[in-house]
Amino acid sequence: MLGIGRNPDAGHxxxxxxxxxxxxxxxxxxxxxxxxxxxLWRRRR
Known part of the structure; x- marks a missing residue:
């Protein structure tokens, strides 16, 4: 993943x-x- 640690919104x-x-x-x-x-319902009728 890009920006881990730099971007606090990465987790979100x-x-x-x-x-x-x-x-x-x-x-x-x-x-x-x-x-x-x-x-199935159509097949039964």
């Missing part, structure tokens, strides 16, 4: 990046789960 930036990454993964997983559930 990396934390924000990790949070955005986690949010993106959660969104992708939830969308996949929703698509699978909808597919």
């Amino acid at each position: 930036v990396t934390r924000a990046v990790e949070l955005s990454r986690v949010v993106g993964w959660l969104g992708a997983i939830s969308s996949v789960v929703l698509a699978g559930l909808v597919g």
Whole structure:
């Protein structure tokens, strides 16, 4: 990482990046789960 020790906000930036990454993964997983559930529900009918 660039600017460790020089930039006091570096930790906040990396934390924000990790949070955005986690949010993106959660969104992708939830969308996949929703698509699978909808597919199963349509298949049953």
